[in-house]
Amino acid sequence: MKKLLSLVLILLLLVSLALPVAAVRDTSFEARLAAELKQLGLFQGVSDTDFELDREPTRPEALAMLVRALGKEAEAKAAGLKHPFTDVPIWCNDIVAYAYANKLTNGQTETEFGVGAVTAAMYLTFMLRALGYTSGNNAAEDADFVWYSPFALAQQVGILPARTELTHFWRADAVTVTYAALNAEMKDGSGTLAQKLIAAGVFSAEVFERVYRPDVFETEVSGDPAPAALQLENGAMRVAVGDAIAADLDGDGTAETVRLWLDRTDYGYNVHLSIDGKEYTDAMYADVGYFDCPDNSWWAITDLDGADGLLEIAVQDWGPSDDLTTGFFRFTGGKLRWLGSVEGFLFYDSGSGSVTLAGDGTVRSEMRLSVLQTWWTTAQYAIAPNGRFAPVAQDFYAANNPDQQITLLCPLYAWDAPDGARQTLPAGTEALLVGTDNVRWIKLQLADGSAHWLHLTEDGGYALEGPDGAVYSWEALDGLLMAD
Numbered sequence: 067m068k069k070l071l072s073l074v075l076i077l078l079l080l081v082s083l084a085l086p087v088a089a090v091r092d093t094s095f096e097a098r099l100a101a102e103l104k105q106l107g108l109f110q111g112v113s114d115t116d117f118e119l120d121r122e123p124t125r126p127e128a129l130a131m132l133v134r135a136l137g138k139e140a141e142a143k144a145a146g147l148k149h150p151f152t153d154v155p156i157w158c159n160d161i162v163a164y165a166y167a168n169k170l171t172n173g174q175t176e177t178e179f180g181v182g183a184v185t186a187a188m189y190l191t192f193m194l195r196a197l198g199y200t201s202g203n204n205a206a207e208d209a210d211f212v213w214y215s216p217f218a219l220a221q222q223v224g225i226l227p228a229r230t231e232l233t234h235f236w237r238a239d240a241v242t243v244t245y246a247a248l249n250a251e252m253k254d255g256s257g258t259l260a261q262k263l264i265a266a267g268v269f270s271a272e273v274f275e276r277v278y279r280p281d282v283f284e285t286e287v288s289g290d291p292a293p294a295a296l297q298l299e300n301g302a303m304r305v306a307v308g309d310a311i312a313a314d315l316d317g318d319g320t321a322e323t324v325r326l327w328l329d330r331t332d333y334g335y336n337v338h339l340s341i342d343g344k345e346y347t348d349a350m351y352a353d354v355g356y357f358d359c360p361d362n363s364w365w366a367i368t369d370l371d372g373a374d375g376l377l378e379i380a381v382q383d384w385g386p387s388d389d390l391t392t393g394f395f396r397f398t399g400g401k402l403r404w405l406g407s408v409e410g411f412l413f414y415d416s417g418s419g420s421v422t423l424a425g426d427g428t429v430r431s432e433m434r435l436s437v438l439q440t441w442w443t444t445a446q447y448a449i450a451p452n453g454r455f456a457p458v459a460q461d462f463y464a465a466n467n468p469d470q471q472i473t474l475l476c477p478l479y480a481w482d483a484p485d486g487a488r489q490t491l492p493a494g495t496e497a498l499l500v501g502t503d504n505v506r507w508i509k510l511q512l513a514d515g516s517a518h519w520l521h522l523t524e525d526g527g528y529a530l531e532g533p534d535g536a537v538y539s540w541e542a543l544d545g546l547l548m549a550d
């Protein structure tokens with residue numbers, strides 16, 4: 067027996083040695099939260115001390131967290147329901163069956179529930195549902211948020227603490243979100259989620275009082291943190307909200323101590339800014355008006371123009387429904403000035419939606435085109451004479467998804483070039499939508515590689531010219547993208 071055990075230990079050791087070296091991340095903070103959630107019956111580890119926090123949560127695990135957060139685990143276990151899936155681990159058969167019967171989730175096929183990893187968006191969606199919020203498939207549906215875009219609402223209701231990693235979402239982060247959710251208000255105003263679970267008998271008020279630390283995520287806003295040294299990379303340095311940085315904003319040879327922090331309000335967060343200990347919060351709001359949902363993780367120092375001796379303060383805002391923007395501020399002559407906002411974030415590794423700095427005062431970011439359909443281009447923004455960022459006018463905007471295929475539903479006029487020779491493309495023609503002048507001309511590419519231009523009947527319009535007159539684009543073309 068002893069031999070067998072040591073063999074097992076050696077094998078385990080070999081397995082762990084063979085694992086790829088993951089990015090080092092300290093999850094000791096989350097481990098304590100996990101232990102506290104376990105005492106409330108809301109989280110299970112693989113043992114009393116091992117919570118496997120440093121890996122992604124699986125769908126069954128996330129679903130179990132949802133059912134527990136709804137206060138329905140005991141009911142699920144007692145119900146003895148069946149489900150049609152063949153891939154569900156034994157430990158969560160009751161939970162999956164309960165969730166399936168109550169339409170909390172669907173399987174990925176008729177026989178497969180799906181046991182892969184969940185993303186941050188999926189997990190936040192589950193927790194928002196536990197708080198009574200409804201998710202829809204698109205913005206047109208009468209719902210509180212769109213299921214793939216829960217971030218702004220999650221931050222507003224306080225279930226997205228700054229330490230949550232969104233792009234590498236681990237069980238550690240599921241613990242953080244769940245922990246924060248306990249202190250969040252139910253949508254119907256009936257109290258917090260914890261109060262609901264106490265009323266449902268999931269845990270007692272006494273245990274909750276003893277175990278739960280309501281202030282555990284609060285950013286320290288008082289005091290005077292030592293400013294970090296400036297280290298720009300590609301023209302920017304990200305700084306944690308609440309931290310201070312030494313940066314010579316106005317180029318006079320002396321670094322200012324710049325600090326940005328947030329405070330919670332009934333509606334979300336207010337942004338505060340201080341430079342050398344003096345608050346410029348009012349000056350900032352006077353220019354920018356308001357922030358919808360300022361990012362509670364990061365702000366940044368930027369060097370938009372490497373030649374002007376100035377540095378900028380950049381504030382990221384999630385917008386009302388994940389319409390990400392970055393606002394820039396300059397500090398010269400003791401005054402703060404807003405340079406406007408561009409779409410996207412400086413530190414966003416999801417490809418589209420990222421802002422890059424050219425170093426010559428201009429930035430590149432995604433821009434929504436205004437003709438034909440819902441599509442985006444990567445546009446250059448420069449500071450206009452009014453002192454605010456504006457897109458630089460271009461003759462042609464290349465689509466960010468040039469592989470979008472459309473099919474003509476009726477014959478349409480097509481030009482070899484804007485104002486060039488005209489011909490008629492027959493119904494059934496298949497083409498790629500490659501770009502537009504964003505006024506009247508739409509460029510297509512046919513299967514043979516030839517380029518053709520469709521013409522809108524008016525500037526920024528939605529109707530195309532054809533031999534039968536004007537035809538609305540959605541009646542003329544199949545495959546268009548129409549979002550609200």
Ligand SMILES: [Ca+2]
Binds near residue numbers: 313316317318319320
């Ligand atoms: Ca200075």
Ligand SMILES: [Ca+2]
Binds near residue numbers: 373374375
């Ligand atoms: Ca500069």
